[in-house]
Amino acid sequence: MQSRASGVDVARAADVAYAALREMILTGGAAAGSRLGEAELAGTLGLSRTPVREALARLGADGLVEVLPHKGARVVRWSAADLEEIFELRGVLEPYAAGRAARRGLPDGALAELEAFCDGMEEAAAAGGFQRVAELNDRFHAAVIAASGNRRLPPLLTSVVHAPLVLGTFHRYDAASLARSMAHHREITAALRARDPAWAGAVMRSHIRAAAGHLIDHVRTSEDSA
Incomplete structure (x- = not known):
């Protein structure tokens, strides 16, 4: 019984570590390419190294962390070539997801949630809150x-949808590009x-292509100047 309880405690601690580290990465608290030492993270989070190790493995499966043999873990760093692959995949799968969702129909509550996201994005953009x-x-x-109702899509896309969040895409948009992105969200919701x-599929495709252009151009420019 003691061993079972201990196993549950470790699993809960791993969940805590996973949530905390994911938040740290997605909010920029750990920059792309930065090292994630198990011992240091365990001390910061007040946990043992075992749940931290499990959390890092989960974040690796999410595509947010690279676990390198004999070198430990680090926050993933995307090259322009990586991002081209990511957005090529998103450009196929997300329009499919949007089209399938439209075909199935969304309940009023789900549509209201999307509209609330649109409201929140527009308010945050107006205030300069790009994160x-x-x-x-x-x-x-x-x-x-x-x-979309396709249970296989979320795990397929988990590792590729976070790039704009981690790399802070939106603060690089000019006013016209930001307005276009906000309008795309509204139009997807309307569709x-x-x-x-x-x-729905056509607007999502345009939206993904526009985001790809901004992010890939920025990363390529950074690579060329390095």
């Missing part, structure tokens, strides 16, 4: 993917409400 815009954008896309799969 908040990125967080809500992440939740918007996750909600559309979940609404879902209208249950129009072709419309």
Whole structure:
């Protein structure tokens, strides 16, 4: 009985470590490429190294952490080539998810949640809160993917949808590009409400392509100047 209880405690501690480290990475508290030492993290979180190790393995499966043999873990750093692959995949799967969600139809509560995300993104953008815009954008896309009803899509996309959040895409947008991104979210929501799969898929495809252009150009410029 003691061993079973201990196993539950370790699992709970791993969940705590996972949530804390994921938040740290997604809010910029741990920059791309930075080392994530088990001992240091365990001390910071007030946990043993075992749950921290499990959390890092889960974050590796999410695509947020690289666990390198004999070198430990570090926050993933994406090259321009990596991002081209990521957005190529998103450009296929997310329009499919949006179209499928529109075909199935969303309940009023789910549509209201998407509209609330749109409201929040627009308010945060107006106030210059671009990290908040990125967080809500992440939740918007996750909600559309979940609404597709395809249980295999969320795990397939988990490792590729966080790049704009981690890399802080939105603070690099000019006013016109930011307005276009906000308008895309509104139009995707309208297409879902209208249950129009072709419309939903087309707008999502345009939205992904626009985001890809901003992020890949920025990273390529950084690589060229390095």
